[in-house]
Amino acid sequence: MAADQQKTAGLRERKKAKTMAAVQRHAMRLFRESGYHATTVEQIAEAAEISPSTFFRYFATKEDVVSSDNYDPILISAFEEQPADISPLRALRNAVMAGLSELSAEELETVWERNRLIVSVPELRASMLNNLSQTMQMITEMIAKRIDRKPDDLAVRTMSGAAIGVIISVLLNYAEHPEANLIQLMDEGLAQLEAGLPL
Known part of the structure; x- marks a missing residue:
């Protein structure tokens, strides 16, 4: 893919x-106001000023609006940009940090709300x-x-599983x-994972 195409993508x-x-x-605002179970996809779409069909282009179900995001392509891009001479785990750590650093304060607040609800x-x-499991x-x-x-x-699977374990533990800690x-x-x-999980 040419550089211009990559930039556009x-x-x-x-x-x-x-x-x-x-x-x-x-969605998080509506869940706070009315509760998760009482809030419908139609209400979320109306609040976001999109149609329900547009909602379903982004999220397959109401559960997905809480549990999923679209940061995977950003993570992949950041990972592929890492220097070849560093370890895969360091490259992953750098890529995750690069992706998180792009989040605004409002987006970080949404991450917290999503985790608390989950x-x-x-x-x-x-x-x-x-x-x-798909991210792993x-x-x-x-x-x-x-x-x-x-x-x-x-x-390879063990390394990615360990990284997902760290991500889960961090997100649960952040929710609390x-x-x-x-x-x-x-x-x-x-960093603890990269150091061999010392206690």
Whole structure:
């Protein structure tokens, strides 16, 4: 892909991510006001000034508006831009930090609200686990490509699984401690993993 095409694709992905984040902010407000179960997709779409059909272009279900986001392409791009001479885990840590640093204060607030809601609604926890398993597969493929190994390599899968474990622990911690700094927590968690998980 030519540089101009990559730049256009990157801008498109960022715009999509911003639109998804805006819909999520409206959804979170409605969930606060009326409760998760009482809020409909139609109400979320109306608040976001989009049609229900447009909502479903971004989110397959109401659960997805809480459990999913569109930051994966940003993570992939940041990962691929990492220097070849650093470890896959350091490249992943750098890419995650780069992606999080792009989030506005409002987007970080939405992340906290989403995590708090996921912890309290059972069907959302199931949706989150499905979403994270897809992210783990994506990370597995990114690492395998970087080190020229197969995605079904157990060592590669173990590394991506460990990274997802860190992400889950950080997000749960952040849901319980909204005063914390998500970016700092994530960096500390991934640094601990990179150091071999010392206690």
